[in-house]
Amino acid sequence: MAKDTHHYSNKEITVVWKPAACVHSTICWKGLAEVFNPRERPWVKMDGAATDKIIEQVKKCPSGALSYISNADTLVKELKEAPGELPDVLKVEVTANGPYLISSACLIVHSNGREEIKTDTVALCRCGSSQNKPYCDGNHNNAGFKG
Numbered sequence: 001m002a003k004d005t006h007h008y009s010n011k012e013i014t015v016v017w018k019p020a021a022c023v024h025s026t027i028c029w030k031g032l033a034e035v036f037n038p039r040e041r042p043w044v045k046m047d048g049a050a051t052d053k054i055i056e057q058v059k060k061c062p063s064g065a066l067s068y069i070s071n072a073d074t075l076v077k078e079l080k081e082a083p084g085e086l087p088d089v090l091k092v093e094v095t096a097n098g099p100y101l102i103s104s105a106c107l108i109v110h111s112n113g114r115e116e117i118k119t120d121t122v123a124l125c126r127c128g129s130s131q132n133k134p135y136c137d138g139n140h141n142n143a144g145f146k147g
Contacts, residue, residue, distance in 0.1 A: 004018060004019055004020050005017070005018050006018075006019070006042075006044075008042065008044040008045075008046050009046060009071065010046040010047065010051060010054075011071065011119050011120075012051040012070070012071055012072070012119075013051055013054065013055065013068045013069065013070055013071055014068065014069045014071055015044055015046065015054065015058060015066060015067075015068050016066070016067045016068065016069060017044065017065060017066055018064075018065050018067075019065065020065075021063050021064055021065040022063055022065035023062065023063040023065070025061075025062050025063070027057075027060050027061065027062065028057060028058070028060070028061060028066060031057050031060060032048070032049055032053060032054065032057040034048035034049050035048035035049045035053075035054055035057065036057070054068070055068055071117075071119070072116070072117035072119070090102070090104055090106065091103050091104055094126070097140065097145055097146055097147060098123075098126070098136065098140055098145075099123040099124055099125055099126050099136035099140070100123070100124040100126050101121055101122070101123055101124075102118070102121065102122045102124065103121045105117065105118065105119045106118050106122065108122070108134065110134070122135070123135060123136040124136060125137070125139075125140075126140070126145070126147065127139070127140040127143055127145035127147070129142070129143040129145065
């Protein structure tokens with residue numbers, strides 16, 4: 001990480017700012033002042049707007065001083081580079097007559113090889129009745145699943 005590079009993150013993305021590349025066009029803060037405010041420190045407040053709005057505004061940066069990285073992509077890369085290393089504690093809750101609940105970031109690898117990161121609580125089907133496997137869709141209730 002370059003010394004002149006600053007990173008600002010929320011759950012979905014990390015905004016990268018390279019001050020040396022900035023041409024001070026003011027497009028960022030005039031377009032999304034609730035996130036980009038040069039009068040405050042830190043000047044980027046990631047909780048100021050929805051992630052899609054932040055991405056939309058970052059893409060308007062004419063100099064490339066602002067960019068963003070998907071945190072999911074970063075997590076997948078880290079998991080691939082350090083296989084076998086587990087997060088601090090992965091909590092999996094077995095609910096009564098319902099799904100498995102995973103309440104920490106996890107990498108889901110689908111049967112077709114597609115990978116996706118889940119950063120909030122995810123419910124995985126335990127009964128086999130879901131039409132949205134591997135995720136629970138509530139069909140355990142209709143199937144009368146007990147377990």
